[in-house]
Amino acid sequence: MNINLKIWRQKSNTNEGNLHDYRLENVDPNISFLEMLDILNNKLIKEQQDPVAFDHDCREGICGSCGFMINGRPHGPQKATTVCQLHMRSFNDEDDILLEPFRAKSFGVIKDLSVDRQSFDRIISSAGFVSVDTGEASEANKISIDKNNADEAFLSAACIGCGACVAACKNSSAMLFTSAKVSHLALLPQGQKEKTERVNKMVATMDAEGFGACTNTGACSAECPKEIGQTNIARLNREFVKAQVSNFFEKK
Amino acid sequence: MVWVSCEGYIIMKDFKLNSKVPNGELHTKWEDYKKILNKLSPEEANKYKVIIVGTGLAGASAAATLAEKGFNIHAFSYHESPRRAHSIAAQGGINAAKNYKKDGDSVMRLFYDTIKGGDFRSREDNVYRLAELSVNIIDQCVAQGVPFAREYGGLLDNRSFGGVQVSRTFYARGQTGQQLLLGAYSALSRQTNAKKVKFYSRHDMLDVVTIDGKAKGIITRNLLNGKIEAHSADVVILATGGYSNVYYLSTNAMASNVTANWRAHKKGALFANPSFTQIHPTCIPVKNDFQSKLTLMSESLRNDGRVWVPKKKNDTRKASNIPEEERDYYLERIYPAFGNLVPRDVASRRAKEVCDNGQGVGNTGVAVYLDFKKSIEEKGEEYIKEKYGNLFDMYQNITDENPYKTPMKIYPAVHYTMGGLWVDYNLMTTIPGLFSIGESNFSDHGANRLGASALMQGLADGYFVAPHTVMDYLAKEKPGLGHKAEQKEFVDAIQETEKDIEHIMSIKGDLVVDEVHRELGKVVWDKVGMARNKEGLENAINSIPKIKEKFWKNVSIPGSDKDMNQELEKALRLKDFIELAELMAYDALDRNESCGGHFREEYQTKENEAERNDTDFKYVAAWGYNKNGKPELFKEDLKYNNVKLKTRSYK
Numbered sequence: 001m002n003i004n005l006k007i008w009r010q011k012s013n014t015n016e017g018n019l020h021d022y023r024l025e026n027v028d029p030n031i032s033f034l035e036m037l038d039i040l041n042n043k044l045i046k047e048q049q050d051p052v053a054f055d056h057d058c059r060e061g062i063c064g065s066c067g068f069m070i071n072g073r074p075h076g077p078q079k080a081t082t083v084c085q086l087h088m089r090s091f092n093d094e095d096d097i098l099l100e101p102f103r104a105k106s107f108g109v110i111k112d113l114s115v116d117r118q119s120f121d122r123i124i125s126s127a128g129f130v131s132v133d134t135g136e137a138s139e140a141n142k143i144s145i146d147k148n149n150a151d152e153a154f155l156s157a158a159c160i161g162c163g164a165c166v167a168a169c170k171n172s173s174a175m176l177f178t179s180a181k182v183s184h185l186a187l188l189p190q191g192q193k194e195k196t197e198r199v200n201k202m203v204a205t206m207d208a209e210g211f212g213a214c215t216n217t218g219a220c221s222a223e224c225p226k227e228i229g230q231t232n233i234a235r236l237n238r239e240f241v242k243a244q245v246s247n248f249f250e251k252k
Numbered sequence: 253m254v255w256v257s258c259e260g261y262i263i264m265k266d267f268k269l270n271s272k273v274p275n276g277e278l279h280t281k282w283e284d285y286k287k288i289l290n291k292l293s294p295e296e297a298n299k300y301k302v303i304i305v306g307t308g309l310a311g312a313s314a315a316a317t318l319a320e321k322g323f324n325i326h327a328f329s330y331h332e333s334p335r336r337a338h339s340i341a342a343q344g345g346i347n348a349a350k351n352y353k354k355d356g357d358s359v360m361r362l363f364y365d366t367i368k369g370g371d372f373r374s375r376e377d378n379v380y381r382l383a384e385l386s387v388n389i390i391d392q393c394v395a396q397g398v399p400f401a402r403e404y405g406g407l408l409d410n411r412s413f414g415g416v417q418v419s420r421t422f423y424a425r426g427q428t429g430q431q432l433l434l435g436a437y438s439a440l441s442r443q444t445n446a447k448k449v450k451f452y453s454r455h456d457m458l459d460v461v462t463i464d465g466k467a468k469g470i471i472t473r474n475l476l477n478g479k480i481e482a483h484s485a486d487v488v489i490l491a492t493g494g495y496s497n498v499y500y501l502s503t504n505a506m507a508s509n510v511t512a513n514w515r516a517h518k519k520g521a522l523f524a525n526p527s528f529t530q531i532h533p534t535c536i537p538v539k540n541d542f543q544s545k546l547t548l549m550s551e552s553l554r555n556d557g558r559v560w561v562p563k564k565k566n567d568t569r570k571a572s573n574i575p576e577e578e579r580d581y582y583l584e585r586i587y588p589a590f591g592n593l594v595p596r597d598v599a600s601r602r603a604k605e606v607c608d609n610g611q612g613v614g615n616t617g618v619a620v621y622l623d624f625k626k627s628i629e630e631k632g633e634e635y636i637k638e639k640y641g642n643l644f645d646m647y648q649n650i651t652d653e654n655p656y657k658t659p660m661k662i663y664p665a666v667h668y669t670m671g672g673l674w675v676d677y678n679l680m681t682t683i684p685g686l687f688s689i690g691e692s693n694f695s696d697h698g699a700n701r702l703g704a705s706a707l708m709q710g711l712a713d714g715y716f717v718a719p720h721t722v723m724d725y726l727a728k729e730k731p732g733l734g735h736k737a738e739q740k741e742f743v744d745a746i747q748e749t750e751k752d753i754e755h756i757m758s759i760k761g762d763l764v765v766d767e768v769h770r771e772l773g774k775v776v777w778d779k780v781g782m783a784r785n786k787e788g789l790e791n792a793i794n795s796i797p798k799i800k801e802k803f804w805k806n807v808s809i810p811g812s813d814k815d816m817n818q819e820l821e822k823a824l825r826l827k828d829f830i831e832l833a834e835l836m837a838y839d840a841l842d843r844n845e846s847c848g849g850h851f852r853e854e855y856q857t858k859e860n861e862a863e864r865n866d867t868d869f870k871y872v873a874a875w876g877y878n879k880n881g882k883p884e885l886f887k888e889d890l891k892y893n894n895v896k897l898k899t900r901s902y903k
Binding site: 012031050059132141144154190 | 393395430
């Protein structure tokens with residue numbers, strides 16, 4: 001198959017960026033999307049041009065490194081799939097394919113399609129953990145957890161931190177990302193002790209990092225490669241209201 | 253020990269390896285040893301600076317734990333976030349001798365299985381300690397909120413893995429590595445928040461700096477602006493993973509590399525058993541020349557999948573058209589006791605054998621079937637989906653075939669490297685003050701690692717071993733306020749690194765880095781892969797220097813080294829892979845026996861099983877770097893006081 005690529009090229013976050021056209025011919029439909037970019041880069045290097053920078057690592061859909069907009073959608077057209085797991089068979093011969101970085105105030109462009117998502121790390125380090133030092137833990141099977149709760153917690157914990165939710169949201173909200181971690185820990189007995197403090201701090205950090213407000217459009221879950229659901233956001237809101245109420249009474 | 257400087261590099265003469273294993277009973281050794289190790293109070297610890305390179309399972313867990321003890325941690329990663337480390341991709345599970353299933357498991361049994369699985373080429377005392385600590389890991393991870401799979405009664409669930417007959421593997425669907433890494437990452441994040449850890453993202457370590465023979469810092473390249481920087485500390489811990497990408501195609505993440513370890517090696521750290529690499533039996537086969545990496549399908553699939561090939565050679569019929577009696581379930585046939593759950597090295601070699609014999613399937617003939625039909629009939633599709641859903645989805649996504657309907661096609665691929673920096677019982681390399689933990693050291697898996705043991709080792713080293721032994725080392729060191737990054741040793745090291753980069757940038761040849769890497773990978777896979785022989789290894793030793801020459805003459809790096817340059821990153825890694833490849837061939841050539849993942853065709857039994865030679869090769873081969881010629885071999889004789897050496901049998 002032949003494809004026409006339009007790719008956002010930007011030297012660094014202080015330079016202006018713009019779109020460049022590239023054409024690739026005889027692309028094997030069975031190669032992955034990133035392998036297609038490897039081929040393009042190989043060609044560019046041979047022509048003494050700068051290859052397209054993009055983040056990627058495991059190429060198994062789990063490390064969360066990859067991610068950019070393909071024709072306006074984070075990670076491209078296939079549901080529940082990261083860019084690295086997308087294959088060229090998802091496109092047609094002579095398709096025009098537009099590649100742009102994730103756009104959000106809190107994700108600065110580093111180069112071309114690579115963005116800085118360290119704001120996510122700061123949200124987690126504000127309170128996305130259980131405070132237990134190494135060696136302090138008691139026997140694991142002393143904690144019994146209802147299988148349904150454990151499974152729910154797993155589904156929330158499956159977030160890969162790729163940032164697609166932020167890129168999909170018209171307000172660039174990080175609500176889905178933040179709520180997935182709040183939910184994961186709120187669903188488990190281990191997370192109960194710190195749940196009030198956790199939701200307060202994580203929401204405050206999310207706001208301080210410049211992420212927008214959540215207006216419940218559901219675009220984030222629809223584009224999430226790990227299908228993190230909207231129930232997480234509802235759960236965060238519940239936890240947040242409970243925390244506000246308990247703060248109010250504590251102050252009184 | 254005498255340290256001799258040789259053209260800027262340090263090699264050791266008249267040096268005897270000392271594993272520093274304490275005396276005492278195997279069962280109580282570690283606990284007794286911990287009591288006599290030197291301690292520092294959090295106030296005293298606060299005077300020390302610790303550098304940790306790599307923040308996967310081993311690095312993140314060590315960073316968190318040492319920070320909890322009061323040390324100031326400077327953690328480095330080439331990733332943007334610790335959560336991207338390749339530990340995240342581990343699928344199947346983590347072993348622990350909890351004996352929750354009451355199937356007769358014990359620390360002793362896990363210890364024995366690991367020693368036997370490693371084909372009696374690992375250090376008894378390290379392995380026992382690993383088995384002992386396995387239970388603490390599960391406790392710690394559960395306390396952090398790691399959502400392991402549970403039974404309906406609410407207790408933790410277990411499954412079986414290759415090479416063992418008990419059920420001791422804890423798991424979180426097919427994403428166990430992800431959940432454990434996120435657990436360690438959360439512990440690390442908590443310490444970042446407490447200002448005890450400073451995380452340097454997108455920093456590649458390019459050298460280790462020694463002062464008076466002791467590791468006192470590292471040189472890094474900031475991947476965003478190309479700046480070469482020196483960082484000093486009182487101790488350096490490498491948690492930099494394995495080197496499977498020397499083969500170009502492997503299941504490792506694209507950026508996984510040997511550079512940190514190789515730089516340490518060139519500064520005097522011995523490299524142990526470099527040729528002990530693990531070929532994982534269940535990966536998605538190579539499909540074309542553009543392939544950039546290989547994808548693993550968890551070994552846990554062999555619990556419910558049956559491996560087979562057609563009995564007839566060159567059989568082009570579809571799987572569904574081949575009747576039962578014309579299928580060869582070769583693992584079940586050859587190994588009735590373990591069947592599809594034989595260890596990885598055995599399963600891999602047998603797959604190669606049937607394919608070499610013309611019984612391979614698929615377009616290329618280089619694949620075997622992994623068939624779930626029987627399990628789906630007996631247990632139902634829902635059961636399979638619940639257990640392996642994400643793996644089946646991943647398979648379908650990549651191959652465009654539905655594994656619920658047609659058998660998976662699989663073939664072995666490089667997955668893990670048992671070899672690594674030589675470390676003593678304290679996990680310290682031959683450079684004082686330089687520790688190596690997790691996959692980056694050689695210590696616990698001998699010649700073959702059992703499934704679900706890599707996560708166990710990474711976390712045992714990081715949470716429970718290194719924090720004690722590193723503290724003991726530091727307690728004997730003055731806090732290094734005198735060691736500043738302005739010192740001559742650091743300035744020289746920066747200059748060396750800058751010179752290297754300048755050289756690579758100036759080559760301006762006509763070969764893309766990946767082209768050279770692919771060529772190297774082919775040589776290593778063909779000659780130092782699943783089956784090795786003298787002629788092939790000599791051939792590799794002959795051809796690898798030519799690839800090296802090609803690299804230094806013809807490689808082409810576009811752009812500038814002063815901003816993000818992913819081609820330069822790759823080139824800096826490849827130049828070290830090339831040197832490592834040569835050492836791997838030397839190591840495989842030295843070892844005139846077959847053991848675990850190291851299969852020398854000249855040394856096999858009549859039944860094509862590995863023929864080990866305990867009289868001559870019961871040692872760890874630790875190699876010293878020699879700039880001017882053949883690497884120098886130092887041997888650590890392995891002593892077995894608690895297990896009887898015997899031929900592995902899974903029949």
